[in-house]
Amino acid sequence: MPALPPSSLTNWWCDYSTEYAFMGFSYEVTACQSLSKLRSDFLDIRKTYNSRYIRMYGACDRAGDNDIVDAAWGAGIGVHALIWFGFDGTNQWMSRRNTLLxxxxxxxxxxxxxxVLQFGSEPLFDGVLDPPVLAAQVTAAKANLSSLQIPVTISEMAYGYQERENDGAQQILDAVSLLDIHNLPFFSTLASTASKAWPIVLTDLNWFFDNGQGKKIYMSQNGxxxxxxxxxxxxxxxxVANVQNEHDYYTLxxxxxxxxxxxxxxxxxxxxxxxxxxxExxxxxxxxSGKLKFSPFAPKTSC
Known part of the structure; x- marks a missing residue:
């Protein structure tokens, strides 16, 4: 990072076509980690594993988003930010939205x-808002952030869109700037071992290729x-769920x-x-205990 923020975003981000293979980690902030902990973890994520991004998960309601910005800047890492709906059906997400914006x-x-800014983690599957209402939130946030050139999406699996197809999910596909998608093949009815999961991964990806209107895709929740x-x-x-299969999914x-x-x-x-x-x-x-569950973990970021 430069000593001070630049005066312009021109040529700041790499082209989407360079962003393939390993991007980084989901990182849950429900524990409201201290700034020093965030700095330490983000540096490890960047320096040890060559991550380009953190994808936020959960929420810390002590206004910790400034700490996330600070830690990410210091580590030289980008953020897929998140407005967390949670599972309690409250409207607390609105204050989280306003604080983050x-x-x-x-x-x-x-x-x-x-x-990018994401609304929710599987908000369609969880039914947190009617799809047209969620699409309107995406559209409003895009307008709010247009001067900052920050795109807006939701973080969702193919099944979530398919499940709400008749309720207006298409409006969300129309509204989002890019696609942050979930790919968790362990939950497929066809799942066996991780080494055999590639056809399951491709099935969901192909759905987004067919329905995603040519928008950039990241597998944001994936493991x-x-x-x-x-x-x-x-x-x-x-x-089968065990460390060997977790390792084999990474290898795959x-x-x-x-x-x-x-x-x-x-x-x-x-x-x-x-x-x-x-x-999680x-x-x-x-x-x-903070130890690697398997080693090595050195995923390719280009090929």
């Missing part, structure tokens, strides 16, 4: 680290769990770098969900 305008570094839990149960009796993704590069609309980038098991048990690259 305010920070994106007021913090001089924010537009230089924020690659394979090492354990099952109350919220992580397979839909196939053959699906990394082995398809050339495929991700040549996919439509400038290629597809993938995130690893999630940085640590402290955040079973999905982390790091265990709850």
């Amino acid at each position: 305010g920070i994106l305008h007021s913090n001089p570094k924010a537009k230089f680290v924020t690659r 394979w769990p090492s354990v099952t839990s109350d919220g992580v149960q397979p839909n196939s009796p053959s699906a 993704l990394d082995s398809h770098c050339a495929d991700f590069k040549t996919m439509p609309n400038g290629g597809v980038g993938w995130f690893w969900h999630i940085y640590s098991d402290e955040m 048990p079973g999905y982390g690259l790091l265990s709850t």
Whole structure:
């Protein structure tokens, strides 16, 4: 990063066509990590694993978004920012939206680290808003952020769009600037072992290629769990959750770098969900003790 924020965003971001293969990690902020913790983790994510981005997950309601901007700037890493709806059906997301939009305008570094703003994590699948209402929120946020050149999307799996097809999901596909999609093949009814998951990954990607209007695609929530839990149960009796399969899913993704590069609309980038098991048990690259669950983890960022 330069010593001070530049005067213009011109030529700041790399072209979308260069953003394929490994992008970075989902990073949950529900624990309201301190600024020093964010700085340490973001530097590790950037320097150790060559990540380009953090994809935010969860919410910290102590107005910690300025800390995220600060830590991302210091680490030289971009952010897929997130307005978290949660699971309690309240309107707290509105204050989170207003706070984040305010920070994106007021913090001089924010537009230089924020690659995209996402509404929710599977908001269609969770039914948090009627699709036309959610589409209107996306459209309003795009207008709000137009001077900052920050695109707006939602973070959602293909099934979420398909499930709400008759309720107006097409309006969201029309409204979003790009596609942050979820690809979690462990939950497929066809799942078995991670090494056999590529056809499942492709099925969802092909749906977005066919329906995404040529928009850039990132697999923003994407992984394979090492354990099952109350919220992580397979839909196939053959699906296997263990560290070996988590490792094998990483190997599978990394082995398809050339495929991700040549996919439509400038290629597809993938995130690893999630940085640590402290955040989302079973999905982390790091265990709850902060140790690598498998090694090496050195995914390709180009090929």
